[in-house]
Amino acid sequence: MRRVVAAVSVVLLIALSVAVAEASLLVMLFVFTSILRLTFGVELGDQWLTLYAPRYAPVASVVIHHAGTIASLVFTLACGLGAASWRYRRWRPA
Amino acid sequence: MKGLLRLYPRSWRKRYGAEMEILVEETSGGVGVALDLLVGAAIAYRDVIRRDRVLSAAGAYLHGACVAVLLQAIAFVTLILAGQRSPEPTDLHAGPFYFATVVGTQPWSGDELRQQLSAALGLSAPFPWLPELALLVGLVLVLVVMLATPRLLRSLR
Numbered sequence: 001m002r003r004v005v006a007a008v009s010v011v012l013l014i015a016l017s018v019a020v021a022e023a024s025l026l027v028m029l030f031v032f033t034s035i036l037r038l039t040f041g042v043e044l045g046d047q048w049l050t051l052y053a054p055r056y057a058p059v060a061s062v063v064i065h066h067a068g069t070i071a072s073l074v075f076t077l078a079c080g081l082g083a084a085s086w087r088y089r090r091w092r093p094a
Numbered sequence: 095m096k097g098l099l100r101l102y103p104r105s106w107r108k109r110y111g112a113e114m115e116i117l118v119e120e121t122s123g124g125v126g127v128a129l130d131l132l133v134g135a136a137i138a139y140r141d142v143i144r145r146d147r148v149l150s151a152a153g154a155y156l157h158g159a160c161v162a163v164l165l166q167a168i169a170f171v172t173l174i175l176a177g178q179r180s181p182e183p184t185d186l187h188a189g190p191f192y193f194a195t196v197v198g199t200q201p202w203s204g205d206e207l208r209q210q211l212s213a214a215l216g217l218s219a220p221f222p223w224l225p226e227l228a229l230l231v232g233l234v235l236v237l238v239v240m241l242a243t244p245r246l247l248r249s250l251r
Contacts, residue, residue: 014155021159028167036174036225060178061197062170068186068193076162083158088151 021076038062095123101135103142140247164237171233175226
């Protein structure tokens, strides 16, 4: 039972950390969009999360599609898990 | 100043907390001592984490995720830098999977007009890509610091 609880906790912590990482990435992209005066949109299911630039001049626009969102999640997770497994296997007592 | 000792791991405080409090009381305080205490706390945590295999792997996981976020931010700014001034939409895709699209400003836009006007009036040469480049350089510097942090922490005594 303890092993199951530990495994579920690990999975939840991994999911939470990826969610926090993706949220911080999104905030960072919003800040960059604001600095660079762009129109920025992210596809989230059937909805769009969009940040419009002021309309007094034509501006460039950037759109992140579904595949981009999923690839970003997978990439963050893979980098984290890759680094963790590398350290776990190469760990030596200090 | 003694409040900074709370930043140390509990096991460390149990063992050395009382001695350290007396030592901190005897010093006059100041920014130098505060910095020493902060670096000391980082070293104490490093030692606690390095002693445990699972904690060590968890630390590596968080580090890897942070590096991934920074790499994606760098890719985003690079994509904008490459596609913003292109008249055609710039797609980032792998086969049928489209990850992102940048639609640049059109040649008739105010931005281009401003550039042509500045060139015609002999004003200083415009560098429209300068904000993107500055952002990119800043992000790369943060990435370098992030990659060097574990090594720096290891070298601290």
